[in-house]
Amino acid sequence: MAKQAASRDRRVRGSRTGRPIMALLDLLGRRWSLRILWELRDAPLTSRALRAACDEASPTVLQARLDELREAGFVELGEAGGYGLTPLGQELCETFMPLHRFAERWRKI
Amino acid sequence: MAKQAASRDRRVRGSRTGRPIMALLDLLGRRWSLRILWELRDAPLTSRALRAACDEASPTVLQARLDELREAGFVELGEAGGYGLTPLGQELCETFMPLHRFAERWRKI
DNA sequence: GCACAACGCTACATTATCCGTAGCAAGACG
DNA sequence: CGTCTTGCTACGGATAATGTAGCGTTGTGC
Numbered sequence: 455m456a457k458q459a460a461s462r463d464r465r466v467r468g469s470r471t472g473r474p475i476m477a478l479l480d481l482l483g484r485r486w487s488l489r490i491l492w493e494l495r496d497a498p499l500t501s502r503a504l505r506a507a508c509d510e511a512s513p514t515v516l517q518a519r520l521d522e523l524r525e526a527g528f529v530e531l532g533e534a535g536g537y538g539l540t541p542l543g544q545e546l547c548e549t550f551m552p553l554h555r556f557a558e559r560w561r562k563i
Numbered sequence: 564m565a566k567q568a569a570s571r572d573r574r575v576r577g578s579r580t581g582r583p584i585m586a587l588l589d590l591l592g593r594r595w596s597l598r599i600l601w602e603l604r605d606a607p608l609t610s611r612a613l614r615a616a617c618d619e620a621s622p623t624v625l626q627a628r629l630d631e632l633r634e635a636g637f638v639e640l641g642e643a644g645g646y647g648l649t650p651l652g653q654e655l656c657e658t659f660m661p662l663h664r665f666a667e668r669w670r671k672i
Numbered sequence: 673g674c675a676c677a678a679c680g681c682t683a684c685a686t687t688a689t690c691c692g693t694a695g696c697a698a699g700a701c702g
Numbered sequence: 703c704g705t706c707t708t709g710c711t712a713c714g715g716a717t718a719a720t721g722t723a724g725c726g727t728t729g730t731g732c
Binding site for chain 2: 545557
């Protein structure tokens, strides 16, 4: 697998400009990516608990997204088992945490 | 089309909890959604210009995303032509604008 | 009026991606 | 040993995205 070989400047789908923001938007714009970060926001979860939190999403995609997020350095697999955010992942999560408040106001419109 | 009939509490893929944050994460977690918002961040674009900005993505998906984002109230089609962000869309865009700075730091890791 | 170009938008066949279910190997516990 | 749970994978069917082409409409210049 060339999965772990590539670095941050790897080819990303739909964006071959090399601009990191595009790579990030591409990564986060895949199914379940944002949701996974969101569900891990305040505590690590086992793969199965994460699956339950994500409405029993298919383990195939979840595993793919976890691999990508891990390779990006946002998520890590603790030695005691269970997926958690890295410090970098925490930071990223806090970056779009205001989305929560926005979503609440959005509903009311 | 039942597209414009549904409101914010419509069924969204992968998230049937009704929590608005889930609906939002689901909407933004589709291909090109984040990218479209990003490309419209400071100026409206025509559909073709937007397509060019999005690496010549297929018009089929772009149109689908634009419809969804329009129905969500984030994007609008100006009467003079061209897609632009609504005030709400501007607000959403600013919400995850720190992502840009984060992406720049992320590359260096 | 009449080409001509750009607009928003759509059709259609191919390809990639996701879903749902089942199940693997490895480790912990009894 | 048997039975848990862990992370992870296989596989076939369903869904979504791609790439190319083109529609109808609206200006604009001649």
